[in-house]
Amino acid sequence: MDHRLLSQFLALAETLHFGRASELSHISPSTLSRSIKQLEDSLGTELFLRDNRSVSLTPAGVKFQSYAREALTAWELLQSQLAETQGELKGEISMYCSVTASYSFLYDLLSSFRQAHPKIEIKLHTGDPESAIGRVLAGTEEVTIAAKPESLPAGLAFKHIATSPLVFIAPTQELQTDLPIGPDGVSDWAKTPMILSESGLARKRINRWFKRKGIKPTIYAQVAGHEAIVSMVSLGFGVGVVPRIVLDNSPLAQRVRILEASPALDAYEVGLFTLEKKLKNPLIQAFWHSIS
Template sequence: MELQQMRYVIAVAESNSFTRAAERCLVVQSALSHQIARLERELGAKLFERTSRRVRLTPAGAAFLPAARQCLDAAERAAAEVAAAVGEIRGRLAVGLIPTVAAVDLPSMLRDFRQQYPSVRITLRAGASEELVEQVKQGTVEVAFLGLPTTARPEGVDARELARDRLVAVVAPDHPLAAETSVTLRRLSTEVFVDLPAKTAGRTQSDQAFAAAGLTRDVAFEVTTAYLTSRLVEQGLAVAMLPSAYAPQLTGVTTIEVTDAPERVEYVIWNRYDRTPAANAFLTLLETQRKRAPVRLKRT
């Protein structure tokens, strides 16, 4: 069993086509098919069902796929560790982030990281804070930036607090509130809202604030990106509450201070037990760019 055979199986499984898999792997289709057939003979089981219209995994193939991915990940990790031992950082780095990350200028940081470590391949994965925590625990994401209410902390991972921020109201430029310098939660509670899905960390901070004030609100729109939030607000369909540090990135809307606004805490998190050389280099760069006292990242 060879690593290249595993790469071919994964490519076919992800593309549902031997032709597209061969193109992706930069080999002729006959060579790819031969190697997969050879692997199937060695395993004593068919990995794919082939018809004239489609290709799909057999039960044996479905069982083989996760282990094949783990083997390739382990091989890449081994190569990265050897490279790090002789002073070269390479491999892959998966960075997770919430859509409204504001404590770090991530594009600028990635530019600097790329200049220093051009051999590292970087994947960015946007998601909700609670999803990112689980992905870091599982090792599918090495480092993540997230935001949580002040009542919560990341669990099961190492973390560092980066910043605290208050939410502001975001309204359309022609909204009656647009001319106000500040607003209260009670006044906002009479408006229709767009917000993140219920029970997500980003939604919870606002829900808790309204509940603590004895207020309810109408969340008519649930979205998963700040871009869609601002566009719905711009069209006058709803108002929103977003972090004040993120608000300057918005266009076509007006922001207003909320006198009794909730706070959120931004964290950087990483796997408690397993950090790749690329993740170590990324965290070291973050520490440098934060321009804080020269102390090591600490667990919280």
């Protein structure tokens, strides 16, 4: 079976969206649709239920998803092992991370690795950090840089890179409300407009922080992406919570200030993730062990 078809199937199985899956696969939606039809015809069963509004996996599609992941992993491992017998590793590693992670960590991570393994290419995709681990678990990406979750999913390997505090930030100017924020921090958290992540690790930790204090926060906005939180806070719309590394790399860093808050939020532990079984691949293994 054509391994490109398996990759395209997995992209659609993860995103359940023909437009996003075709972008990931670097093909047109019509080409992706033909590929899926080709797979379904060869298997004699439908893999997806689709209409004008939604796409979902059929029971057969769920089973085939497991097969496709295993088949691609075995194929990539064989390719790498054959390349290794020729004395020099070559091939591709698919990596995913947020834009912030790419310019915060990638240069240091890749500089020595590229010198040691010039024929290994890194295919980098950037996007929402909240989907990073899910893409590795789904088999869409081989390696990602992300914050370590409070509970590590089974079969996932993690390697620490850095620790980043999770901080409250306020605008250097006054908020666009009548509520002042003094140099010692917030006087009334219940009335302070908050700009928070829609979901993810930061949201879980801030929710827990307010719950411990017995406070129901006033949520002004819920947004996707920490960079957007910095932007909204800099304009005076409210107080936000972001990893310090995002703030340090933001062009708007001078327009916000870090607030003192007690107790401090648990820090982010940032690192590399891959599937444990992927570490058998000589390419992934070489990259993994190049990180000190």
